[in-house]
Amino acid sequence: RKEVEQDPGPFNVPEGATVAFNCTYSNSASQSFFWYRQDCRKEPKLLMSVYSSGNEDGRFTAQLNRASQYISLLIRDSKLSDSATYLCVVEHGNKLVFGAGTILRVKS
Amino acid sequence: DAGVIQSPRHEVTEMGQEVTLRCKPISGHNSLFWYRQTMMRGLELLIYFNNNVPIDDSGMPEDRFSAKMPNASFSTLKIQPSEPRDSAVYFCASSLDPGGSLYNSPLHFGNGTRLTVT
Numbered sequence A: 001r002k003e004v005e006q007d008p009g010p011f012n013v014p015e016g017a018t019v020a021f022n023c024t025y026s027n028s029a030s031q032s033f034f035w036y037r038q039d040c041r042k043e044p045k046l047l048m049s050v051y052s053s054g055n056e057d058g059r060f061t062a063q064l065n066r067a068s069q070y071i072s073l074l075i076r077d078s079k080l081s082d083s084a085t086y087l088c089v090v091e092h093g094n095k096l097v098f099g100a101g102t103i104l105r106v107k108s
Numbered sequence B: 001d002a003g004v005i006q007s008p009r010h011e012v013t014e015m016g017q018e019v020t021l022r023c024k025p026i027s028g029h030n031s032l033f034w035y036r037q038t039m040m041r042g043l044e045l046l047i048y049f050n051n052n053v054p055i056d057d058s059g060m061p062e063d064r065f066s067a068k069m070p071n072a073s074f075s076t077l078k079i080q081p082s083e084p085r086d087s088a089v090y091f092c093a094s095s096l097d098p099g100g101s102l103y104n105s106p107l108h109f110g111n112g113t114r115l116t117v118t
Helices: none
Strands: A004-006 A009-013 A019-027 A030-039 A044-050 A053-057 A060-065 A070-075 A084-090 A095-098 A104-106 B005-006 B010-013 B019-024 B029-037 B042-048 B053-057 B065-070 B074-079 B088-095 B111-118
Touching: A009 A019, A009 B074, A019 A060, A019 A084, A030 A060, A030 A070, A044 A053, A044 A060, A070 A084, A095 B042, B005 B088, B010 B019, B010 B053, B019 B088, B019 B111, B029 B074, B042 B074, B053 B065, B074 B088
Parallel strands: A009 A104, B010 B111
Antiparallel strands: A004 A019, A019 A070, A030 A044, A030 A084, A053 A060, A060 A070, A084 A095, A084 A104, B005 B019, B019 B074, B029 B042, B029 B088, B042 B053, B065 B074, B088 B111
């Protein structure tokens, strides 16, 4: 079983739609969680950290469920510029383990 | 402010040749990471350094791979001899590690080196 699992997608959504991505992780000792974004042929960049109580940054909301070892990312009012691959990232033992990513395509 | 700088951006080489990838981390960052990304396996951590010392190289695939960090501003990843299955994008990333947790210290990635071994 992979340490971090994501639905690869692609998720094809119209502009303005709300879309949610899920991610599960296998190591219950993992301590910190993040979402990174990667544009085509570019490097990954931090989108947001994921706090235990859930957190919001503009149109983006991240949630963590430690009991189920599950992380989610919700994007409201999708923009064309949101099209990218979203990487779920889990820290364990001072290392970041990346999921394979979920592809989002927002269409006009 | 310069980000993480990697060179070369692209490398095409023949099987059996030595390949050296270079990385300059962000000034002041004391943790450096080498990742490899392929379609099949995604982003894999190869090795990481803290204060120029290799901390975990368990992700290095085999003895053909070696990495060094002679000083705080430079690291190399060497593959000798290279094989077609080494073809991938190799990313270097750095972070300011305040003492053990990456939580408040995000990784900053370089643009990557796209390696093709024929």
